[in-house]
Amino acid sequence: MSTGQMMLTTGAIILLGMTVLTVNGMYGNHGTILRQTEIGIYATSLGTSMIEEASGMNFDEKTVNDAIYATSSLTSSGSLGAESGETTTPDSAINFDDFDDYNNRVFGMKVAGVDTFTIRTYVYYVTNSSPYLQQTSTPTWLKKLDLKISSFAMTDTVKMSYIFSYFNFR
């Protein structure tokens, strides 16, 4: 084999090797993306479960036993959070009885075979008039729950929100 043919052969092998590496890398990326999507769905389901749990609570500590008819009777913005005796270590919603108990809480949830997820929750009042759904320090009939779900296995944080309004059954 002449030098030229040898060089052509070497070049062809190098090209093929680069192609193989590129294709392998591409499929590796696909697998990573799919796994990240799967973990994201796990995170979403945890967030959904927490939102469902919170939406089953009373609107405010003041509405646990009685109906109220004026926003001035609601808990002030600076006092939103779990009341004395409702917190546990580590954080758990087991003693919560109203929606804003989820304010400034950090929950750890382990999904077997996946990872431990951290859920940070914040609750605040939002406006029910223009500009709508903006955070406000004045008590209104609307509270917003923000969740941020993250884990070491995730490259990004899943953020979810839920608006809860005060209602009373007739």
Place this chain on the structure above:
Amino acid sequence: MGSSSLMDIVGSFIVGGALIVMALRLNAQAAESTAIHGGSYILQRNMTALIDILEFEFRKIGYCKDWKKVADPTKSIRVAELNRIRFLTDIPTSTNPNNVGFYGDGNVDSITYWVGPASELTSTPNPFDKYLYRQVNNGTTEKLNLGLTQFQFSYFDAMNDPLPFPITDARKVYLMQVSVAVQTAMPYKQEYVKDSSAYDVFWKQIRLVTKNLKNR
């Protein structure tokens, strides 16, 4: 033909063979990755589609556009079993949120969900998957084949305590938890057809609360 020519020919056979093996291996790996990733993608789509359906309907347990027809929402759950549930709701007659039928027709409907045995679904190589059945009122039973292998309910009372089976009084149900697992219908390696680890599994568990069950 000199020895150098023979060496060249032998060398070219070796190099060519290596190149062909590399190309064939690349092709096989591409096919395997496509099958596995495609299956995983379909699995995730099936899971999200299933959960969308369940969340949409379970959230409206005890709801009726004509609220007077659901006198006691606590009786909205008629059957509460491990793999079966029947509840009352008002099924929308339109998917358009701007259409009044989106909020139901004012008549109480019942929806039943249950899973069939694994032996019933024979059209897929996966021996663990099952049909999910849905029935509205006493109408036609709908079969859903989404690779479902687990569909279990857990029920909790107002104190968040689990209700043991059998649940004789469904009025105690305040909160429910559904655990769903789906698997790919076909494993990539057919010889592991009896080994469940050969199938891609996706599991999800969500808690569902219906506001109407709080009306008690």
